[in-house]
Amino acid sequence: MHTKYPKHHLIKTGHIEHCQICNSEKLHLILDLGHHPLCDTLLTKEMLDQPENTYPLRMIWCQNCTGVQIDYCVDGSVVYHPDYPYKSGISKPLVEYQKSMALSLIKKYNLTKKDLVVDIGSNDGTLLSGFKQGGVKILGIEPTNIAKYANASGIKTIQSFFDIKESEKIKKKCGKAKLITTTNVFAHMQTIGEMIMGIYNLLEDYGVFISETHYLLDVIQGGQFDTIYHEHLRTYSLRSIIALFDQYDFTVTDVERGDRYGGNIRVHITKGKGRKVSQNVTNLLKLEKKAGLDKLKTYTEFAKSVKKARIDFINFLAKVKKEGKTIVGKSSPGRASTLLNYYGVGKESLPYLAELSNSLKLGMYLPGKHIPIVDEKILFKDKPDFIVVLSWHYGEVIMKRLKKAGLKSDFVIPLPIFKIIKNKDVK
Numbered sequence: 516m517h518t519k520y521p522k523h524h525l526i527k528t529g530h531i532e533h534c535q536i537c538n539s540e541k542l543h544l545i546l547d548l549g550h551h552p553l554c555d556t557l558l559t560k561e562m563l564d565q566p567e568n569t570y571p572l573r574m575i576w577c578q579n580c581t582g583v584q585i586d587y588c589v590d591g592s593v594v595y596h597p598d599y600p601y602k603s604g605i606s607k608p609l610v611e612y613q614k615s616m617a618l619s620l621i622k623k624y625n626l627t628k629k630d631l632v633v634d635i636g637s638n639d640g641t642l643l644s645g646f647k648q649g650g651v652k653i654l655g656i657e658p659t660n661i662a663k664y665a666n667a668s669g670i671k672t673i674q675s676f677f678d679i680k681e682s683e684k685i686k687k688k689c690g691k692a693k694l695i696t697t698t699n700v701f702a703h704m705q706t707i708g709e710m711i712m713g714i715y716n717l718l719e720d721y722g723v724f725i726s727e728t729h730y731l732l733d734v735i736q737g738g739q740f741d742t743i744y745h746e747h748l749r750t751y752s753l754r755s756i757i758a759l760f761d762q763y764d765f766t767v768t769d770v771e772r773g774d775r776y777g778g779n780i781r782v783h784i785t786k787g788k789g790r791k792v793s794q795n796v797t798n799l800l801k802l803e804k805k806a807g808l809d810k811l812k813t814y815t816e817f818a819k820s821v822k823k824a825r826i827d828f829i830n831f832l833a834k835v836k837k838e839g840k841t842i843v844g845k846s847s848p849g850r851a852s853t854l855l856n857y858y859g860v861g862k863e864s865l866p867y868l869a870e871l872s873n874s875l876k877l878g879m880y881l882p883g884k885h886i887p888i889v890d891e892k893i894l895f896k897d898k899p900d901f902i903v904v905l906s907w908h909y910g911e912v913i914m915k916r917l918k919k920a921g922l923k924s925d926f927v928i929p930l931p932i933f934k935i936i937k938n939k940d941v942k
């Protein structure tokens with residue numbers, strides 16, 4: 516069993532002074548968003564009468580490895596509380612997406628019924644069900660109570676955090692894995708070293724670790740400052756992922772870009788040094804350089820445009836109120852908390868956030884600003900003049916659906932540049 520990893524790959528709770536990825540001190544403050552509550556700790560009605568915790572939220576860039584990160588870590592057990600609201604099977608596009616991801620990996624790595632695929636942070640088992648249908652052996656690892664849903668629906672899942680110790684237990688019980696996947700997990704963990712060495716122990720020789728996370732290039736080019744929140748300890752560039760795995764016996768062998776979470780990368784990391792590297796890796800590194808991800812100026816320009824979008828939004832709200840028109844919010848993703856808390860917009864300006872009728876968030880309140888989250892049926896009764904699309908990275912789909920259902924409202928897209936989309940222009 517290998518248990519050694521660099522000390523800086525255990526992120527301690529509290530203020531962080533060095534780069535989480537490469538340990539460099541060459542860190543630059545890009546955007547100070549102020550103190551924020553945890554974006555997925557939605558409040559119940561009773562909690563509105565209690566004090567609410569907030570933590571520093573600053574976007575920091577490392578000049579050495581080009582990784583973006585925050586410089587304050589909230590303890591994982593506080594962030595991922597038992598009522599953590601996310602459950603991936605809930606949205607149909609996501610189910611389809613995960614299914615196609617499983618199929619593509621089965622094909623690329625010629626997986627058969629003899630091979631084991633382990634998904635860490637497997638949630639309700641949506642991704643694994645794709646592998647299971649493809650006839651591959653599967654195992655999920657999921658720390659929250661959602662593991663119970665997964666097991667109930669026939670996806671074998673261990674309810675636990677993943678670390679070196681757990682990897683040994685799994686190896687004894689199930690054998691080594693050919694593929695280990697994480698989606699929307701690897702940017703979140705404090706225990707980077709435990710995770711990577713656990714994966715190392717559990718993988719076969721030439722086994723592959725697949726990490727899918729939101730992607731720095733998309734965040735910067737898309738003005739997506741609202742993806743900065745306490746769950747996202749790090750926002751990886753490809754260059755920073757390579758810098759991370761250079762510190763271990765792994766090779767970054769391939770990379771794919773996708774449009775999940777407003778732009779993501781799926782990185783293929785093969786056990787062992789000197790493995791064959793796809794041209795995709797070289798090409799994307801070139802693109803990152805061309806886009807200036809290695810230059811401070813790129814990030815100061817980014818911060819400037821974020822501040823402009825904020826002022827435009829606030830001015831528009833004031834104008835709407837002055838003219839006696841109505842405006843409400845649509846959706847309450849994690850990013851809505853960053854955006855509205857940074858903008859300082861509360862329920863006096865946006866009386867509610869409308870969510871899908873099957874959302875687990877209904878009846879709760881946005882952290883910090885305490886805007887109620889209500890069933891979107893209300894939109895058809897209230898017929899507001901404007902709807903702010905807070906899941907603006909899925910803006911087109913949302914606007915089309917609401918228009919088709921009969922809404923005549925105009926839409927507000929807050930980022931990357933503030934804009935109004937007239938109902939008649941939604942095609």
Ligand SMILES: [Zn+2]
Nearest residue numbers: 534537577580
């Ligand atoms: Zn760094």
